[in-house]
Amino acid sequence: MAEHLLEIRNLHARVEGEVTDILRGVDLAIRHGEMHALMGPNGSGKSTLAKAIAGHPGYEVTSGEVLLDGENVLEMEPDERSRAGLFLAFQYPAEIPGVSISNFLRTAMSARLAEGEEMDIFAFQKRLMEKLEMLKVDPSFAARYVNDGFSGGEKKRNEILQLAMLEPRMAVMDETDSGLDIDALRIVSEGVNTIRETHDSMGVLLITHYKRILNYLRPDYVHVMLKGQIAHSGGPELADRLEEMGYDWLHEPEAETAAV
Amino acid sequence: MAEGTMTGDTRTDTESAPAAGADAIARGLASYVRSVYEPTLLTRLRREGWKTFVDTPMPTRKAEEWRYTDLSTLEPESYVPVTCEGERLPVERLPEPVREAMESDRDRAGVMVRHNGCLEHLRLDSALEAKGVVYAPLEEVADHRPDLLERFLFRSDVAPMEQKLWGLHAALLSGGYFLYVPAGVDVEHPVHAFRYLDQEGSVVSTHSLIVAEAGARVTCIDEYVSPDLERESLSLNGVEIFGADGATVSYLAVQQYGRGVKHFSMQHSNTGRDSTLNGFNVTLGADLARADVTSHLEGEGARSEMLALWFGDRNQHFDHHTLQHHEAPSAHSDLLYKGALTARSSSVFRGLIRVAEGAQLTDAYQTNRNLLLSPNASAVTLPNLEIGADDVRCSHGASVGQVDETMLFYLMSRGLTRKKAERLLVFGFFEEVLERIPGEGVRSRIRSSIETKIQAR
Ligand SMILES: Nc1ncnc2c1ncn2[C@@H]1O[C@H](COP(=O)(O)OP(=O)(O)O)[C@@H](O)[C@H]1O
Ligand SMILES: [Mg+2]
Numbered sequence: 001m002a003e004h005l006l007e008i009r010n011l012h013a014r015v016e017g018e019v020t021d022i023l024r025g026v027d028l029a030i031r032h033g034e035m036h037a038l039m040g041p042n043g044s045g046k047s048t049l050a051k052a053i054a055g056h057p058g059y060e061v062t063s064g065e066v067l068l069d070g071e072n073v074l075e076m077e078p079d080e081r082s083r084a085g086l087f088l089a090f091q092y093p094a095e096i097p098g099v100s101i102s103n104f105l106r107t108a109m110s111a112r113l114a115e116g117e118e119m120d121i122f123a124f125q126k127r128l129m130e131k132l133e134m135l136k137v138d139p140s141f142a143a144r145y146v147n148d149g150f151s152g153g154e155k156k157r158n159e160i161l162q163l164a165m166l167e168p169r170m171a172v173m174d175e176t177d178s179g180l181d182i183d184a185l186r187i188v189s190e191g192v193n194t195i196r197e198t199h200d201s202m203g204v205l206l207i208t209h210y211k212r213i214l215n216y217l218r219p220d221y222v223h224v225m226l227k228g229q230i231a232h233s234g235g236p237e238l239a240d241r242l243e244e245m246g247y248d249w250l251h252e253p254e255a256e257t258a259a260v
Numbered sequence: 261m262a263e264g265t266m267t268g269d270t271r272t273d274t275e276s277a278p279a280a281g282a283d284a285i286a287r288g289l290a291s292y293v294r295s296v297y298e299p300t301l302l303t304r305l306r307r308e309g310w311k312t313f314v315d316t317p318m319p320t321r322k323a324e325e326w327r328y329t330d331l332s333t334l335e336p337e338s339y340v341p342v343t344c345e346g347e348r349l350p351v352e353r354l355p356e357p358v359r360e361a362m363e364s365d366r367d368r369a370g371v372m373v374r375h376n377g378c379l380e381h382l383r384l385d386s387a388l389e390a391k392g393v394v395y396a397p398l399e400e401v402a403d404h405r406p407d408l409l410e411r412f413l414f415r416s417d418v419a420p421m422e423q424k425l426w427g428l429h430a431a432l433l434s435g436g437y438f439l440y441v442p443a444g445v446d447v448e449h450p451v452h453a454f455r456y457l458d459q460e461g462s463v464v465s466t467h468s469l470i471v472a473e474a475g476a477r478v479t480c481i482d483e484y485v486s487p488d489l490e491r492e493s494l495s496l497n498g499v500e501i502f503g504a505d506g507a508t509v510s511y512l513a514v515q516q517y518g519r520g521v522k523h524f525s526m527q528h529s530n531t532g533r534d535s536t537l538n539g540f541n542v543t544l545g546a547d548l549a550r551a552d553v554t555s556h557l558e559g560e561g562a563r564s565e566m567l568a569l570w571f572g573d574r575n576q577h578f579d580h581h582t583l584q585h586h587e588a589p590s591a592h593s594d595l596l597y598k599g600a601l602t603a604r605s606s607s608v609f610r611g612l613i614r615v616a617e618g619a620q621l622t623d624a625y626q627t628n629r630n631l632l633l634s635p636n637a638s639a640v641t642l643p644n645l646e647i648g649a650d651d652v653r654c655s656h657g658a659s660v661g662q663v664d665e666t667m668l669f670y671l672m673s674r675g676l677t678r679k680k681a682e683r684l685l686v687f688g689f690f691e692e693v694l695e696r697i698p699g700e701g702v703r704s705r706i707r708s709s710i711e712t713k714i715q716a717r
Contacts, residue, residue, distance in 0.1 A: 077672070078669060078673050079672040079676055079677050079681075081673075082672070093670065094666045094670035096670065096684075097692070098687065098688030098689060098690070099684050099687065099691070107676060111677065111680060112675060162674060166675070
């Protein structure tokens with residue numbers, strides 16, 4: 001086991017085909033079992049970081065490293081990263097008409113078994129029912145097509161349902177709180193806390209620009225991203241300061257001399 | 261047959277050679293007619309069909325309707341018409357794929373099996389028989405109830421460009437059934453016909469005639485199966501559906517021929533007042549498959565749902581040609597045709613919504629979606645409207661595209677390999693058609709055939 005579960009070193013990334021970097025040297029290290037919050041104004045690069053970690057084909061990493069438990073994930077395909085234990089709860093999850101949530105999840109779980117093996121249907125159903133109950137979602141939810149016609153809140157619950165089912169080693173949650181009303185926010189947060197209790201080595205990177213969710217989820221560290229770099233890091237109290245004072249008091253770090 | 265619409269021999273193009281090989285086929289046909297005892301009605305229709313065939317030039321690619329499927333290479337005389345000699349095979353000796361298919365669907369109102377056009381098995385629920393339902397070979401009905409048969413058989417209004425093959429189909433008729441549901445009778449379970457072809461180098465010509473009288477309800481399934489053939493065989497097929505006032509007919513055709521088959525299906529539904537037709541076409545097999553599907557909305561308030569799916573691989577060519585003909589006011593039609601193509605396969609969709617003068621308050625939709633899974637596959641889509649009334653709602657949409665990258669990434673980000681993710685997306689693409697297909701057994705068989713095709717990529 002490496003010291004850090006997720007280690008991001010001097011990461012530069014841009015939109016595929018563009019000439020300027022959006023991420024301009026991100027450094028971040030998360031140990032097993034830790035929860036880190038990543039805050040920052042809209043457009044600062046938080047989602048780009050999440051997608052670069054997950055291997056989104058629309059983004060190009062121009063330099064730097066991302067290590068999952070010491071393993072370089074940048075050389076892996078997105079599906080390999082997932083099977084290695086990375087999970088991204090998307091800010092804007094895709095809609096997949098015609099594919100039911102349960103079919104999708106069963107296929108995803110089978111993908112973690114040896115070639116040719118299928119997830120046992122009864123074990124799967126039992127687990128699925130447990131997780132749906134934990135998230136206080138009606139069992140009929142699983143028969144619906146993945147995100148097809150879902151409200152914002154339903155999409156977010158579906159992301160957390162997948163997180164609960166797949167139990168990754170490292171979860172990146174991108175604005176899971178937005179689109180959730182206060183009850184849903186509490187239920188989803190409790191769900192995440194439950195997952196962390198039973199699966200205590202899981203690391204979490206919680207991306208948000210509201211402090212609201214931090215009333216339910218207590219991060220060990222808080223980082224602030226400004227213009228593609230981590231501008232400031234601190235303990236949970238940093239979130240309170242941001243709530244009071246906004247982001248303006250944080251001055252931007254020196255810009256890198258040139259994008260590589 | 262709609263005599264008035266015949267094209268006649270006005271060709272200018274040498275390719276079209278209307279009587280190419282006509283002598284040979286005429287000899288074949290004559291021997292065919294002599295070899296079977298046949299009620300006069302069928303012989304007469306056969307001869308009329310033959311005349312149409314001879315009098316009509318073979319359509320060339322200059323005709324819009326045949327631009328993407330070349331009929332000039334079709335040589336009807338090169339196929340041997342099937343004949344029926346000997347005894348019926350007992351069920352356990354029916355070809356494996358047919359038995360398998362029969363066993364997977366339990367609840368059926370009736371079953372018919374034809375092997376190279378010959379009747380091997382026929383069953384109809386006796387309770388339905390008592391209610392006056394008829395499910396019988398055309399020749400049998402022609403013997404006992406020619407009056408009834410004559411009212412419907414070959415009575416559909418066939419477009420000029422379809423006449424040539426429609427005529428040939430009638431001339432070579434080698435196995436058809438008549439399904440008749442009297443007024444008010446509700447047939448709960450599907451009536452299911454299997455057509456198995458394994459005679460090399462043959463031509464088989466099947467007909468499905470379905471009549472639902474006022475308020476009747478029935479679901480009817482035709483399945484076409486063959487092994488891979490070495491010498492090409494030709495399959496001609498006519499479907500005529502007549503739904504009287506308030507009748508509901510669901511019709512499903514599943515074509516899963518092997519290699520070495522050319523299949524031409526000409527389907528006509530005639531929907532009466534407040535009558536509903538739910539039509540499905542599943543095209544998976546054969547080297548070349550052409551379906552001409554026409555919905556004649558004849559009665560006010562008629563409804564027609566037209567669904568289709570196809571999955572092409574290797575160098576298969578599928579051509580779907582549809583007409584939603586709104587002849588009466590306040591009718592509704594909704595077409596959704598979805599095709600996926602891989603390897604070097606190709607498909608054509610050409611669809612027309614035609615609203616007759618005076619067919620006010622028409623509600624008509626048409627959608628064709630094509631999913632290309634290989635850079636060498638190609639799809640042509642040609643939706644069209646022809647509107648003769650002013651107070652109508654019509655829309656059409658068509659697309660040809662590849663697998664959506666955003667969806668693909670989403671699935672892969674959950675650990676699915678690209679192949680598994682694509683598989684799920686293909687099924688997702690088909691699902692809105694698949695889920696509406698009547699009959700659990702047949703639906704799951706279609707699914708597993710698609711699965712096999714996906715795995716073979
Ligand atoms: N696919 C893209 N195409 C063009 N610009 C993009 C794309 N993704 C991100 N950006 C730009 O990069 C910057 C950071 O975006 P993003 O990572 O979404 O920020 P955040 O999640 O912090 O709100 C923004 O200026 C945004 O417009
Ligand atoms: Mg974002």
